[in-house]
Amino acid sequence: MTNLTGKQIVLGVTGGIAAYKAAELTRLLRNAGASVRVAMTRAATAFVSPLTFQALSGNPVHTELLDTEEESAMGHISLARWADLVLIAPATADFIARLRIGLGDDLLSTVCLATRASIAVAPAMNQAMWDNPATQENVRCLSDRGVRILGPAEGDQACGEVGLGRLLEPQRICDELESFFGDGALAGLSVLISAGPTREPIDPVRYISNRSSGKMGYALAEAAARAGAKVSLVTGPTALKAPRVNEVSWVESAAEMYRCIMSKVPSADIYIGAAAVADYSPETAADRKIKKDQLEMVLTLRKTQDILSAVSALPKRPFTVGFAAETDDLENYARQKLVAKSLDMVAANWVGRDEGGFENDDNALFVCWNGGDTYLPLASKKTIAEQLIHLIAERYHAQNSAKDSR
Numbered sequence: 001m002t003n004l005t006g007k008q009i010v011l012g013v014t015g016g017i018a019a020y021k022a023a024e025l026t027r028l029l030r031n032a033g034a035s036v037r038v039a040m041t042r043a044a045t046a047f048v049s050p051l052t053f054q055a056l057s058g059n060p061v062h063t064e065l066l067d068t069e070e071e072s073a074m075g076h077i078s079l080a081r082w083a084d085l086v087l088i089a090p091a092t093a094d095f096i097a098r099l100r101i102g103l104g105d106d107l108l109s110t111v112c113l114a115t116r117a118s119i120a121v122a123p124a125m126n127q128a129m130w131d132n133p134a135t136q137e138n139v140r141c142l143s144d145r146g147v148r149i150l151g152p153a154e155g156d157q158a159c160g161e162v163g164l165g166r167l168l169e170p171q172r173i174c175d176e177l178e179s180f181f182g183d184g185a186l187a188g189l190s191v192l193i194s195a196g197p198t199r200e201p202i203d204p205v206r207y208i209s210n211r212s213s214g215k216m217g218y219a220l221a222e223a224a225a226r227a228g229a230k231v232s233l234v235t236g237p238t239a240l241k242a243p244r245v246n247e248v249s250w251v252e253s254a255a256e257m258y259r260c261i262m263s264k265v266p267s268a269d270i271y272i273g274a275a276a277v278a279d280y281s282p283e284t285a286a287d288r289k290i291k292k293d294q295l296e297m298v299l300t301l302r303k304t305q306d307i308l309s310a311v312s313a314l315p316k317r318p319f320t321v322g323f324a325a326e327t328d329d330l331e332n333y334a335r336q337k338l339v340a341k342s343l344d345m346v347a348a349n350w351v352g353r354d355e356g357g358f359e360n361d362d363n364a365l366f367v368c369w370n371g372g373d374t375y376l377p378l379a380s381k382k383t384i385a386e387q388l389i390h391l392i393a394e395r396y397h398a399q400n401s402a403k404d405s406r
């Protein structure tokens with residue numbers, strides 16, 4: 001068994017000189033247990049015959065978007081849905097540019113647009129093409145959107161130049177994908193995650209909310225999925241693209257978040273409460289827009305139900321992780337929260353600073369549990385999410401093996 005066993009990979013081959021190396025890559029991916037379906041751009045077929053990939057992948061090769069026979073069953077959509085991962089290797093400068101601007105002018109680019117699976121890109125091109133500001137900007141933009149960029153490598157090029165731009169060796173690409181699919185630290189477990197802010201209605205047009213962007217919770221959901229978990233995400237309103245997880249439920253208010261979490265938590269092994277749920281909500285919400293004819297207005301707020309405490313009080317509770325956002329005395333508040341809400345772990349972040357916390361792309365966490373704590377220093381929320389998920393997996397398994405040996 002490898003992390004690639006049973007994984008369904010659409011391998012996109014584009015028209016570069018390194019297209020021949022994708023044949024070896026197909027073989028390696030299949031040897032590692034993955035199912036591979038190859039989609040080629042028209043230019044790629046000038047470099048290597050589709051027949052080569054058909055023989056190596058054991059599946060028909062897809063080249064044409066406007067193939068009436070295949071499209072009678074919406075071929076590009078079914079390929080997009082089938083994929084656990086779309087890997088473009090080699091990726092030309094041209095294809096990277098098309099991916100960046102979201103063109104759907106051939107089969108492969110349309111699959112990339114239509115898929116909810118992760119996309120990985122292994123660029124291969126002349127070093128000056130790689131160095132070109134347009135290519136660099138395109139790659140940076142794709143990376144910011146969550147596309148995984150594999151390589152390129154440095155060395156001799158087919159054009160006789162030397163520099164950055166070579167396709168990573170097929171074995172390296174395979175290794176990268178192995179780690180991308182995670183080490184299975186949460187394999188077979190169900191993880192329920194809440195994310196984002198809530199909105200507490202004052203009237204049909206106004207609400208009270210907070211500055212949570214949802215980025216941390218979404219990054220955790222993706223990291224948990226990569227670690228092999230079945231992930232259900234319950235999210236308040238955010239501007240983010242839904243992450244690629246098993247289930248996403250959208251809610252608005254703290255009361256809706258409470259109901260949704262409580263209905264899903266019985267089947268969860270781990271609950272991570274990363275949402276910034278309102279602590280108080282207007283006692284009543286006007287059913288018509290409130291007019292501005294009074295000089296003062298008093299809003300009576302009532303405490304919302306505490307989701308974390310409700311989850312941790314369940315007789316058959318999941319491993320429960322709470323988040324804390326504090327402006328001061330972070331460690332003390334985090335430890336108090338751990339005890340007061342009988343949680344298994346608290347991840348606390350500073351807010352109101354220049355770096356980290358709400359809305360930022362980076363974060364730093366102080367994490368504590370019964371009998372230990374650690375710092376996760378400032379890094380991208382994606383990196384912090386991966387580190388936290390591994391910590392959660394470690395504590396979850398340690399707690400369960402202690403229970404089993406009792």
Ligand SMILES: Cc1cc2nc3c(=O)[nH]c(=O)nc-3n(C[C@H](O)[C@H](O)[C@H](O)COP(=O)(O)O)c2cc1C
Binds near residue numbers: 091095
């Ligand atoms: C012999 C030859 C080799 C090429 N090698 C590359 C390459 O390695 N990388 C690249 O980005 N473009 C390369 N190109 C240019 C692409 O083939 C061209 O941009 C094409 O439009 C790419 O189409 P596609 O992105 O749809 O596959 C090469 C062209 C030729 C004629």
